[in-house]
Amino acid sequence: MSSNEISRRSMLRAAAVLGLTVPGLAACVTAGNNSGPQSTGGATSATNPFGVKADAPLEVVVFKGAYGDDYVLAAEAAYKKQFGGAAIDHKGIQKVGDTLRPRFVAGNPPDVVNNTGAGRLDIAALNQSQQLENLDKLLDAPSWDDPNVKVRDTLLPGVVEDGIYDGSFVRFNYAYTAWGLWYSKPLFEKNGWMWPQTWQEMLELCEDIKKTGIAPWTYQGKFPEYVTDPLLVMAVRGGGMDLLKSLDNLEPNAWRHESVKAAAEAIAELSGKGYIMQGSEALSHTEAQAAWCQGKAAIIPSGSWLEAEQKSVTPAGFDMVMGAVPSLSSSSKLKTNAIHAASSEAYLVPSQGKNVQGGLEFLRMLFSRNAMKDFAKSVGTLPSVKGATEGLTMSPALSSVAEAVKNAGDDTINYRHRIWYPTLTKAVDDSVAELVTRRITPAEWVDRVQKAADDLAKDTSIKKYERK
Numbered sequence: 429m430s431s432n433e434i435s436r437r438s439m440l441r442a443a444a445v446l447g448l449t450v451p452g453l454a455a456c457v458t459a460g461n462n463s464g465p466q467s468t469g470g471a472t473s474a475t476n477p478f479g480v481k482a483d484a485p486l487e488v489v490v491f492k493g494a495y496g497d498d499y500v501l502a503a504e505a506a507y508k509k510q511f512g513g514a515a516i517d518h519k520g521i522q523k524v525g526d527t528l529r530p531r532f533v534a535g536n537p538p539d540v541v542n543n544t545g546a547g548r549l550d551i552a553a554l555n556q557s558q559q560l561e562n563l564d565k566l567l568d569a570p571s572w573d574d575p576n577v578k579v580r581d582t583l584l585p586g587v588v589e590d591g592i593y594d595g596s597f598v599r600f601n602y603a604y605t606a607w608g609l610w611y612s613k614p615l616f617e618k619n620g621w622m623w624p625q626t627w628q629e630m631l632e633l634c635e636d637i638k639k640t641g642i643a644p645w646t647y648q649g650k651f652p653e654y655v656t657d658p659l660l661v662m663a664v665r666g667g668g669m670d671l672l673k674s675l676d677n678l679e680p681n682a683w684r685h686e687s688v689k690a691a692a693e694a695i696a697e698l699s700g701k702g703y704i705m706q707g708s709e710a711l712s713h714t715e716a717q718a719a720w721c722q723g724k725a726a727i728i729p730s731g732s733w734l735e736a737e738q739k740s741v742t743p744a745g746f747d748m749v750m751g752a753v754p755s756l757s758s759s760s761k762l763k764t765n766a767i768h769a770a771s772s773e774a775y776l777v778p779s780q781g782k783n784v785q786g787g788l789e790f791l792r793m794l795f796s797r798n799a800m801k802d803f804a805k806s807v808g809t810l811p812s813v814k815g816a817t818e819g820l821t822m823s824p825a826l827s828s829v830a831e832a833v834k835n836a837g838d839d840t841i842n843y844r845h846r847i848w849y850p851t852l853t854k855a856v857d858d859s860v861a862e863l864v865t866r867r868i869t870p871a872e873w874v875d876r877v878q879k880a881a882d883d884l885a886k887d888t889s890i891k892k893y894e895r896k
Contacts, residue, residue: 469785477569477792478785483513486786487538489528491545492520494736495603495773499803500542503794507786510793514786525549532559537778539787543599544773551599551774560598561777566788567597572796579792584833585840587771587812600791601771602803604810606829607657607731608750608767613824615726623751625764627662627694630754634703637726643705645698646725648713652861653853654729655695659860661753661768662691664841668761676844676895678885683878690756692863692870699866709865713737721746735825736808749828752836766839767832771812848893855880 469479488504490497497520504516519538521527525547531537532554543549554560567580567588580588584604591599616623619640624630634644648654664672666687674682682688698704705725708716714737720728721742735748742748755764775794777787793799800816803809810817810829817830833840846853859876862868868876884890 474570474575476789478565478788480511480783480785480789482511484511484783484786485515485517486540486783486790487517487519487781488540488542488790489519489521489524489538490542491524491548492522493545495803495807495809496520499799499806500794502802503790503799506799507790507793510789511786523547532778532780535780537780539777539781539783540790541776541778542602542773543776548774549776551776552593554776554778555593555596555598559779560596561779561781561784561787562596562598563591563600563777563788563791564597566600566777566791569788569792572793573798579795582795582797582813584769584771584812584814585836585838586769586842590771590842591774598776600775600795601773601812602775602795603773604769604771604812604833605732606750606767606769606810606832607661607729608752608832609658610720610728610730610734610748610750611726612723613747613749614745615723621726624754626758627754627756631697631701631703634698634701638703642723643725644703645727646705646708646711646716646720647729647864648716649709649711649861651713652864653857654713655864656857656860657768658729658753659691659695660843661766661841662694662756663688665753665760665762665764665766666690666756672841672843673895676848676893678845678849678881678892680882680885681878683874683881687756689870689874692873694756695860696863696866696870696873699864704864709861717741721748732810732825732829735823747824749824750832751828752832762839762841763836765832765835765837766841767836768842769833769836769840770842844893844895849884849890851890852877852880852884 470481472479486507488500490500501518504518508514508516522545524541524543524545528537528541528549532549537559541549543551551560567578569579571577571579571582573582587601588597590601591597593599621633621636624633637644663685667685671682671685671687705719711719717728717730717734717738718741719725721738732750738748752765752767775791777784777791781787795813797813797816800811800813801820803811804817804820808823808826810826810833817826822830856877859868859873863870863873
């Protein structure tokens with residue numbers, strides 16, 4: 429796996445879906461030169477809502493990583509059919525930040541930027557210096573597929589919220605990632621195991637699995653955030669969206685909520701009952717996932733990138749699928765199908781681009797259902813538009829993810845504090861590592877995390893964000 433793909437996986441795994449700066453990866457972007465050439469459009473119409481000039485050149489810069497750029501090239505071909513006189517300058521690159529930062533500073537950015545990968549641009553800094561176009565006008569434009577439906581109404585839950593910075597929607601995310609617990613469907617069918625809906629059913633399933641000589645669970649021990657995810661999902665499922673907001677907003681005693689403690693107790697119970705594969709604590713993500721693919725463990729936590737990441741080592745007929753994290757009880761505030769899901773793969777339209785109108789129109793086209801279908805077929809990843817995978821022949825893994833997202837509906841969970849506050853994220857994950865190995869108790873875990881949140885809330889040197 430390339431370093432860029434590892435970076436992408438790490439960002440997704442850490443729920444870095446807001447596009448805020450990853451420490452050490454993005455340098456500050458200063459205000460651009462506003463004296464440069466400004467974009468001017470032409471006449472608007474029902475089929476040309478932004479007034480794109482037919483002969484205006486368009487420059488598109490794309491991160492060429494695990495997803496490649498074939499799907500973008502296909503959309504560019506469609507754009508040129510619509511605007512016959514337009515020449516498109518396409519660049520597929522690796523280091524988006526290093527390449528484009530000087531151009532933003534000079535006030536000469538491209539018209540469309542796919543901002544992803546290691547060293548990506550600092551979106552928060554760009555937005556603060558007013559270098560990104562507010563995309564609300566795009567959200568309210570007629571969708572490419574159906575002029576009676578606005579673009580915003582074609583999107584999966586959370587896509588708009590994921591792209592808002594200080595009240596402005598500036599980041600339009602293309603892919604959709606879901607997190608859950610993974611298992612081999614044939615293994616479960618062979619043994620007559622049903623996916624559990626509650627944690628008590630999970631414990632009963634683990635006992636049945638253990639009797640076969642297979643470890644019920646393994647996890648990526650060197651990266652305890654993989655276990656943090658099911659813990660937080662159970663907590664929020666039990667406490668509802670109000671709890672999620674209180675955690676993100678650093679409200680006093682939020683981490684002492686009874687659902688948070690109950691979720692910590694549930695995770696500790698796995699190791700207490702001997703349901704975690706011995707030695708998991710010392711494994712990297714690839715080592716744990718390889719052991720799981722080899723049948724040494726039945727269940728592993730991960731995100732929907734898992735199939736692609738394990739492609740070279742997954743045995744034929746393994747047919748991995750994703751199950752939703754079970755609820756702590758049948759009386760949870762969110763429905764049993766609620767999952768952690770969020771959008772990623774950011775697209776931006778720079779305000780100082782020479783063809784802002786063309787950039788907006790290109791994204792309107794790129795976010796069409798047909799373009800999204802091409803993306804799903806070519807890269808095996810769920811797109812951020814509703815129904816984009818309908819009618820496609822999908823792998824069991826992608827099919828299970830699409831079904832999980834559909835079943836969750838609006839009950840999707842996405843944490844902001846994990847990317848807003850890296851110090852809190854580290855405190856939570858480090859404590860989870862101790863919790864899952866039972867070196868600390870659930871009560872001690874709650875105390876540690878609450879103290880970290882309190883210390884952060886009191887630190888006036890760190891910018892605070894608010895989830896509404």
